[in-house]
Amino acid sequence: MTKELELLGSYKLVLGLEVHVQLMTEQKMFCGCSADIWQAEPNTHVCPVCLGLPGALPVPNFEAIRKAQLFGLALNCTLNQNSRFDRKHYFYPDLPKGYQISQYKQPFCENGHLDLLSGNVADIERLHLEEDVAKSLHEGGKTLVDYNKSSIPLAEIVTAPTFKTLDDAVDYCKQLQNIARSLGISNADMEKGQMRLEANISLRTADMEARNELPKYKVEVKNINSFRFMEKAVLAEVVRQRELLEKGETPKQENRGYNEATGKTVLQRSKEEANDYRYFPEPDIPPMFFDEVYINELKSLLPELPQQMKDRLVRDFGLTKEVAHALVDLGGKDLAEKFEAIVKKGNEGRKVANTLLNKKETLEMTVDQVDEMLKKSSEVINDSAAISAAVEKAISANPKAVEDFKAGKQNAVQFLVGQVMRETQGKAAPDVTRGLIVAALEKKSAQQL
């Protein structure tokens, strides 16, 4: 159950997210400095470009662009053929140039979406690439600046005000994290700052929601660095904004930060409009053009994505959507791969999933150890006659699977194995079951010829 419902009273949540993901590249975004800065001595990965010295010229890192575009494709975005970098001006002690190279009118990717577990769809407006800023360290009353992080490539993914519940927002963020990991473009580790969130939060009445009307304000909560933190910040804002609205006031459009000690958000600054940033095209980097051949080649490089993997686990192993979600989105790529490896050893899918998700000790066990444990624990039915009955039942209840088999779809066999397993509570010996199903299907196909 999503946590904000009671706090909302009669209001509805309107939530949009801006997520920054640090891309894993060899070099920084606009210079040749090594981007491998984790735990490096301060100011050891710097050059005139990332220090923002006058006259230093940026050269875009093609590896970062390609990874950002792959990310966009995986989020079902359209890749823009014409794209360019822009300067976004603002004063920041960590930004010596006085502007950040980002993208404004022509980002690399636009108009994507992600399907959420709840059945809702997250509407993604854009994915653009920008450079990170340096890092201030406050020590003994002094502020020191470390430029190692300056110009590390960041993909920023911006959603519409698309989330109606906190659960949807958390699901979206976890999916984003898993997609980045599946693509090998980022570890998206929030503790290491490789993934950071900003949440745009406002409330509206049920009538406004029915009319699809957005509130006239939004509050941006900055620098959220964990899912737990996001939940707390959103809940705190829900309470604060509801109280203002109930007094007949409209919350101000502003940036706030979450204070963990007080459990409340605090004002940081009033919110800028886009025109405050004085965006203009970056004059030192020419506009870019990507042709169809390039875009198609990128598409062919996409690996199996978490959504596709979940669909496949549901289809081939008879898992429920929730179990597939728990394995792939919550457990991550490693757990999903472990699941498949154990199933390949002749174990029934749902049973393997159940074991991996409910028996914590299996997290530490190897594939072979879990396999052994499963085989020991199950009283396998090897008796052909007993299994045959279940096979006949599964085949007569699923004529479509028979058609699929005739059409050469091997998935049909796996599907029927799943049905027999359900019938026998996972006790039928998988090899025997498979053999009996194939024999029965072949017999049926021959009869109908």
Ligand SMILES: [Zn+2]
């Ligand atoms: Zn540099």
